Amino acid sequence: MATQYAITGTTAKEIAASVERGVSDGSLGPGAALPPVRRLADVLGVSPGTVATAYKELRARGIVVTRGRGGTVVAEVPSVAPRRPPKVPEGLRDLAGGHPDPALLPGLVPPSRLSPGARSHRATPRLARLEEAVRDWLGPDGVPVEHVTFAHGALDLIARLLSVELRPGDAVAMEDPGYHHLLDLVAALGLRAVPVAVDDEGVRPDALEAALRAGVRAVVCSPRAQNPYGGTFTRARRDALVGVLRTAPDVLVVENDHASEVAGAPLWTLTDGGLARWVHVRTVSKFLGTDLRLTAAACDATTLARHDGRLLLTSGWVSHLLQETVHSLLTDDATRALVTHAREAYALRRTALLRELSARGIEAHGVSGMNLWVPVRDESAIVNGLRSRGWWVAAGARFRLAAPPGVRISVAELEPADGALLAADFAGVLGESEATYGG
Numbered sequence: 001m002a003t004q005y006a007i008t009g010t011t012a013k014e015i016a017a018s019v020e021r022g023v024s025d026g027s028l029g030p031g032a033a034l035p036p037v038r039r040l041a042d043v044l045g046v047s048p049g050t051v052a053t054a055y056k057e058l059r060a061r062g063i064v065v066t067r068g069r070g071g072t073v074v075a076e077v078p079s080v081a082p083r084r085p086p087k088v089p090e091g092l093r094d095l096a097g098g099h100p101d102p103a104l105l106p107g108l109v110p111p112s113r114l115s116p117g118a119r120s121h122r123a124t125p126r127l128a129r130l131e132e133a134v135r136d137w138l139g140p141d142g143v144p145v146e147h148v149t150f151a152h153g154a155l156d157l158i159a160r161l162l163s164v165e166l167r168p169g170d171a172v173a174m175e176d177p178g179y180h181h182l183l184d185l186v187a188a189l190g191l192r193a194v195p196v197a198v199d200d201e202g203v204r205p206d207a208l209e210a211a212l213r214a215g216v217r218a219v220v221c222s223p224r225a226q227n228p229y230g231g232t233f234t235r236a237r238r239d240a241l242v243g244v245l246r247t248a249p250d251v252l253v254v255e256n257d258h259a260s261e262v263a264g265a266p267l268w269t270l271t272d273g274g275l276a277r278w279v280h281v282r283t284v285s286k287f288l289g290t291d292l293r294l295t296a297a298a299c300d301a302t303t304l305a306r307h308d309g310r311l312l313l314t315s316g317w318v319s320h321l322l323q324e325t326v327h328s329l330l331t332d333d334a335t336r337a338l339v340t341h342a343r344e345a346y347a348l349r350r351t352a353l354l355r356e357l358s359a360r361g362i363e364a365h366g367v368s369g370m371n372l373w374v375p376v377r378d379e380s381a382i383v384n385g386l387r388s389r390g391w392w393v394a395a396g397a398r399f400r401l402a403a404p405p406g407v408r409i410s411v412a413e414l415e416p417a418d419g420a421l422l423a424a425d426f427a428g429v430l431g432e433s434e435a436t437y438g439g
Helices: 012-024 037-044 048-060 128-141 154-165 180-188 205-213 235-245 301-313 320-330 333-359 379-387 416-432
Strands: 064-066 072-074 148-151 171-176 192-199 218-221 252-256 278-283 295-299 371-375 406-410
Touching: 012 048, 037 048, 048 064, 048 072, 128 148, 128 278, 128 295, 128 320, 148 154, 148 301, 154 180, 154 218, 154 252, 154 278, 154 295, 154 301, 171 180, 171 205, 180 192, 192 205, 205 235, 278 301, 295 301, 333 371, 333 416, 379 406, 379 416
Parallel strands: 171 192, 171 218, 218 252, 252 278
Antiparallel strands: 064 072, 148 295, 278 295, 371 406
């Protein structure tokens, strides 16, 4: 029971607000237990129904969860206190951030023609020339492009769709291990994440089938450069997954192709498999610039209407200045050449580290993208051991639901020679922690 924070209030709204304040200021941390309904009601002098209503509101907003006989506790990632990665200690080589190499990004030049006057773009939220460029970008990869739209980043689009399509308490199939910001987003929306195991070919069909039997209403997955595992769909895997998904036509399939042009692997998309509800999502931040908050998406007609209807009621549109900038880069020959060079550089750095780790008997996964996933017995021992040798890698706990432990290494700025040094240090740390790691 929470003993360091006194919940106050005489109405359900006041009680819920009191708990929220405790969570947001850190007085009630993740996993902290709230008093049983009747006990808190006695302390506050209110009816048990008032407390129950407060707890129900907090659950719906993703601040607390109920664990049966385990009672009501603060969510691991409460919506009012988003989880952030640890700060990189001074003097360490950062291999945890997952950001692209700045040297492989084009220079950003704002368009010379600015949007004239202070006027609404709700009537024409998308530039026709960028729509056409997006169709030229997605279409050759097999993605149906009859309906396209834009958003302020992949998380922005996915959050909007999940909030429109689902209600708090609904289940979403999520890759495990998976992208930690997506896992946090699902929790913050009050949704329930159902783990779906992945391997070097992405989502496993048997795990997806089990999630569908569990009643998920949406599936979020990556067709290539899966973060953090690095898996990529093969043709056979794509076909198997489509076969599973066709048994659940009402389930929304969100395909997050976040690395796209620099994934280092071909796209085998689920979206050309005749599914009823689907969206293919692509950002430009990994190859054009992390500050370009624009996502392009292709989707079925129903998904388009629901997404754009909510977008028009909130931010209205994606900045036309941003759209102009992205269009100019997508259609620029010099930028295309730089992106090709970046894709080759990331592939070289990734495969070099994989080779060095394998030569030392260390299992690692990363057939595409910018990250490697290394299974370990004790994440803390590896992270702290590498820290003592000047490297900062990401502990896998942020990425896992039910998957075994591991660490994520981002290779975007890791030249092959540095990869050899890291692999040698990794092997040394494993040797030092053999009692913990090797058993």
